[in-house]
Amino acid sequence: MIAYITRRLLYAIPILVGVNVLTFALFFVVNSPDDMARVHLGVKRVTPEAIQKWKEERGYDKPLLYNGAAAGGGRFIDTIFYEKSVRLFAFDFGRSDQGRDIGYDISTRMWPSLAIAVPVFLMGLAAYLTFALLMAFFRATYVDFWGVVACVAMMSISGLFYIIGGQYLVGKLLSIVPISGYDGGADAFRFLALPVIIGVVSGIGANTRWYRTIFLEEINKDYVRTARAKGLSEPRVLFRHVLQNAMIPILTGVVAVIPLLFMGSLIAESFFGIPGLGSYTIDAINSQDFAVVRAMVFLGSVLYIIGLICTDISYTLVDPRVRFE
Amino acid sequence: MSFKLEILWTDALIYLLLVVVALLVRHVRRHEHLMAPWRKVARSASGMAAATVLAFFVVIGLADSVHYRPAVEVRDGKTIYAVEVLSVFDKLTTKLRTQKAKTYSAPLATHRYAKETIELPDGLQVRDYPRLTYGGAHLADPATEWGPDIARRCLYGIAGGALIWLVVATLLCVVLARWDPADTGRMWRALRRGETEIPWRAILLTLAVVLAVGGPLVALAANYHVFGTDKVGQDVFYQALKSVRTGLVIGTLTTLVMLPFALALGVMAGYFKGWVDDVIQYLYTTLSSIPGVLLIAAAVLMMQVWIETHPELFDTVLARADLRLLFLCVILGITSWTGLARLLRGEALKLREMEYIQAAHAFAVPHFRILTRHILPNVMHIVLIAIVMDFSGLVLAEAVLSYVGVGVDPSTISFGTMINSARLEMAREPIVWWSLTAAFTFMLLLVLSANLFADAVRDAFDPRIRVGRSFRLAAQKA
Numbered sequence: 148m149i150a151y152i153t154r155r156l157l158y159a160i161p162i163l164v165g166v167n168v169l170t171f172a173l174f175f176v177v178n179s180p181d182d183m184a185r186v187h188l189g190v191k192r193v194t195p196e197a198i199q200k201w202k203e204e205r206g207y208d209k210p211l212l213y214n215g216a217a218a219g220g221g222r223f224i225d226t227i228f229y230e231k232s233v234r235l236f237a238f239d240f241g242r243s244d245q246g247r248d249i250g251y252d253i254s255t256r257m258w259p260s261l262a263i264a265v266p267v268f269l270m271g272l273a274a275y276l277t278f279a280l281l282m283a284f285f286r287a288t289y290v291d292f293w294g295v296v297a298c299v300a301m302m303s304i305s306g307l308f309y310i311i312g313g314q315y316l317v318g319k320l321l322s323i324v325p326i327s328g329y330d331g332g333a334d335a336f337r338f339l340a341l342p343v344i345i346g347v348v349s350g351i352g353a354n355t356r357w358y359r360t361i362f363l364e365e366i367n368k369d370y371v372r373t374a375r376a377k378g379l380s381e382p383r384v385l386f387r388h389v390l391q392n393a394m395i396p397i398l399t400g401v402v403a404v405i406p407l408l409f410m411g412s413l414i415a416e417s418f419f420g421i422p423g424l425g426s427y428t429i430d431a432i433n434s435q436d437f438a439v440v441r442a443m444v445f446l447g448s449v450l451y452i453i454g455l456i457c458t459d460i461s462y463t464l465v466d467p468r469v470r471f472e
Numbered sequence: 473m474s475f476k477l478e479i480l481w482t483d484a485l486i487y488l489l490l491v492v493v494a495l496l497v498r499h500v501r502r503h504e505h506l507m508a509p510w511r512k513v514a515r516s517a518s519g520m521a522a523a524t525v526l527a528f529f530v531v532i533g534l535a536d537s538v539h540y541r542p543a544v545e546v547r548d549g550k551t552i553y554a555v556e557v558l559s560v561f562d563k564l565t566t567k568l569r570t571q572k573a574k575t576y577s578a579p580l581a582t583h584r585y586a587k588e589t590i591e592l593p594d595g596l597q598v599r600d601y602p603r604l605t606y607g608g609a610h611l612a613d614p615a616t617e618w619g620p621d622i623a624r625r626c627l628y629g630i631a632g633g634a635l636i637w638l639v640v641a642t643l644l645c646v647v648l649a650r651w652d653p654a655d656t657g658r659m660w661r662a663l664r665r666g667e668t669e670i671p672w673r674a675i676l677l678t679l680a681v682v683l684a685v686g687g688p689l690v691a692l693a694a695n696y697h698v699f700g701t702d703k704v705g706q707d708v709f710y711q712a713l714k715s716v717r718t719g720l721v722i723g724t725l726t727t728l729v730m731l732p733f734a735l736a737l738g739v740m741a742g743y744f745k746g747w748v749d750d751v752i753q754y755l756y757t758t759l760s761s762i763p764g765v766l767l768i769a770a771a772v773l774m775m776q777v778w779i780e781t782h783p784e785l786f787d788t789v790l791a792r793a794d795l796r797l798l799f800l801c802v803i804l805g806i807t808s809w810t811g812l813a814r815l816l817r818g819e820a821l822k823l824r825e826m827e828y829i830q831a832a833h834a835f836a837v838p839h840f841r842i843l844t845r846h847i848l849p850n851v852m853h854i855v856l857i858a859i860v861m862d863f864s865g866l867v868l869a870e871a872v873l874s875y876v877g878v879g880v881d882p883s884t885i886s887f888g889t890m891i892n893s894a895r896l897e898m899a900r901e902p903i904v905w906w907s908l909t910a911a912f913t914f915m916l917l918l919v920l921s922a923n924l925f926a927d928a929v930r931d932a933f934d935p936r937i938r939v940g941r942s943f944r945l946a947a948q949k950a
Contacts, residue, residue, distance in 0.1 A: 161754065162754070162757055162758050162761055165754065165758035166758055166761060166762055169758065169759075169762075170762075170770065173770055173771060173774055174770070174774065177774045177778065178774055178777045178778055178781070182777050182778070182781045183777060185780075185781060186776070186777045186780055186781070299920070299923050299924065299927070300920060302923065303864065303916055303919040303920035303923050304912075304916055304919075305868050305871050305872075305887075305891075305912060305915055305916075305919075306868070306872060307871055307872065307875060307891055307895075308912045308916075311891075311895055311898065311908065314898075315898055319898075407763065410763065413765060413876055414872060414875060414876070428766065428769070429876055429877070432769050432773065432876060432877050432878060433877050435773060435776075435777075437773065440766070440769060440770050440773060441770070443766055444762055444763075444766045444767065444770055447762060447763035447766050448761040448762045448763070451760075451761045451762070451763065452761055455761075
């Protein structure tokens with residue numbers, strides 16, 4: 148088991164190197180730091196001195212890959228590639244283009260993100276599985292048919308509509324909860340209720356339908372017929388046998404998402420004014436803060452890879468047929 | 473009037489897409505085994521009803537994809553063309569495009585939405601809602617004439633729609649009766665009872681609904697702003713119709729751009745195995761490990777910088793916006809080919825062990841020929857299902873990306889830009905709801921019909937295949 152995990156972790160390294168090289172190429176080779184400086188300072192009426200100063204302040208004035216002016220190891224260390232890309236591996240995110248410490252920002256903004264993402268994830272999973280099981284229970288009846296119709300309709304609605312509509316209905320018309328904002332402590336509940344509910348509702352369509360197909364696939368298997376043949380009641384067949392076996396494909400999708408919960412959600416957080424990592428990213432995109440976007444890309448892929456590894460491990464835990472090899 | 477055709481990048485790709493589709497249709501029609509699943513699609517009532525609605529969108533989108541520059545004047549034998557690039561669709565909707573109000577006005581309104589100081593002919597000044605320049609301008613006294621005028625136009629619209637519908641239905645009946653050894657009367661009865669093989673009744677019913685809604689809209693649009701006007705006074709109905717093209721371009725061109733890569737790499741990885749497989753797997757694992765939205769954001773940011781530092785490459789605003797749209801499609805394509813490639817690899821892995829492939833090996837058929845003649849045709853159903861399933865996701869993604877600020881150019885009219893510019897107006901009192909409602913309604917119609925059609929296609933080609941949306945914004949969005 149430990150050997151297996153170690154091998155998976157080692158396998159992750161080349162992928163992270165790939166991500167790193169890709170982002171480096173995207174951010175520094177496609178456009179030179181001069182171009183970035185010009186965009187920040189305004190394309191017209193910008194002096195070379197201003198560009199130089201901007202670059203110096205942010206450490207973009209070094210050579211890209213090889214510094215001929217430095218001595219010894221400095222030739223490779225005193226470069227943009229080392230300073231801005233290699234150091235990400237130590238989770239040293241450096242400073243944003245505005246001069247703030249990115250690592251500190253991430254560690255403080257992570258918690259509001261989690262406060263909204265975790266409840267959405269748990270409540271959503273419970274709700275979608277329940278609906279899907281209900282539809283599987285009533286399969287080939289009108290309940291199932293109209294359930295699928297409702298799912299297709301709900302997944303055709305833009306996620307933005309759920310947020311805007313929900314804010315208008317609950318926040319403005321009914322004035323039950325504040326439209327947006329965030330506060331720590333017990334007060335957080337008031338601010339989080341609406342985004343969490345909207346997060347759950349907006350996922351109903353696609354997820355319920357997805358789980359329903361998984362359940363239906365499972366229901367047609369031989370062991371289910373055996374269970375019925377030996378006289379088990381339908382609910383018992385569903386909950387005891389089908390649910391457990393359907394958990395295997397469901398788990399793959401679910402476990403992979405868990406680490407990404409840290410990243411928060413871009414749209415919901417910015418609409419509801421929650422100071423999490425999602426709104427952090429959006430702010431960075433809008434103010435063209437390349438350093439923050441670069442850091443978030445790296446963090447996102449690290450979390451994704453952790454998710455992949457967790458998925459594989461969870462597979463071996465729930466499905467005895469899968470062996471470590 | 474003379475004009476100069478202007479082929480934008482996305483236009484060219486759309487024409488290319490049309491040619492490809494036409495060739496495919498010809499190819500499929502010649503082979504009965506390829507026709508069989510399509511016949512099944514044609515038998516699905518919901519699928520065909522959705523296709524009918526989609527056809528309307530496609531017609532609008534295509535009319536909006538033929539661009540030209542009208543001639544302004546002829547000087548010294550040389551024709552000078554306008555800077556503004558128009559499309560055939562713009563020409564058809566000249567009234568909608570040019571009859572602008574000054575600022576917000578509610579749907580079908582005759583007066584502006586906010587009070588303003590008006591100078592009366594006798595020099596007095598009052599604060600009142602000013603009349604709109606075009607919306608309901610033909611009414612002398614809107615207070616009494618407005619209701620009857622709207623009702624009359626609605627009736628005209630419905631009557632016109634009904635007329636078109638009757639003509640279509642009769643023609644259909646006659647044509648079908650020709651094909652089938654049945655008289656027209658019997659055919660009509662079969663149609664009405666839904667006993668035809670292709671669900672013509674569902675198609676005609678959908679057509680009736682579309683015409684019943686569209687007729688009055690067209691009749692009213694001539695003299696009113698049917699869905700109101702936005703902040704700068706542009707007609708929202710016009711914007712919603714223009715957004716259709718952007719949505720279609722993103723939904724289709726993205727797939728067109730990514731398909732060659734996904735096909736070639738996915739099939740090669742599965743067929744060759746070994747180091748080819750390792751390299752390709754490494755490539756797509758790396759790409760897919762970057763969260764989609766972030767990769768798109770990073771790429772679009774870089775593209776913005778590039779466009780801003782190279783302004784000399786674009787001669788018109790539209791050309792620049794168009795290139796940005798194309799870039800967005802390419803970037804979306806780069807992030808979304810991995811899912812399809814993974815599916816294709818799995819299928820190719822299975823296929824390469826089949827007897828007929830081994831037979832081909834035994835006959836010393838070269839690899840390239842095995843790939844193109846024996847593997848490729850047998851994975852096409854997966855490709856097709858992935859294409860139709862991805863479409864709706866991409867249309868929805870466009871709106872989200874435009875909100876994040878990494879979507880289409882702000883000057884391009886799209887559902888995303890419409891929603892983005894309208895969402896802040898929710899805080900106004902009285903609330904400006906029409907822009908959002910129009911954008912969401914049109915988007916829902918497009919996506920819903922695309923989803924229904926995609927389901928019909930999937931059921932016909934392979935009901936068991938579990939094609940996830942390879943473009944998963946849902947996880948990011950929730």
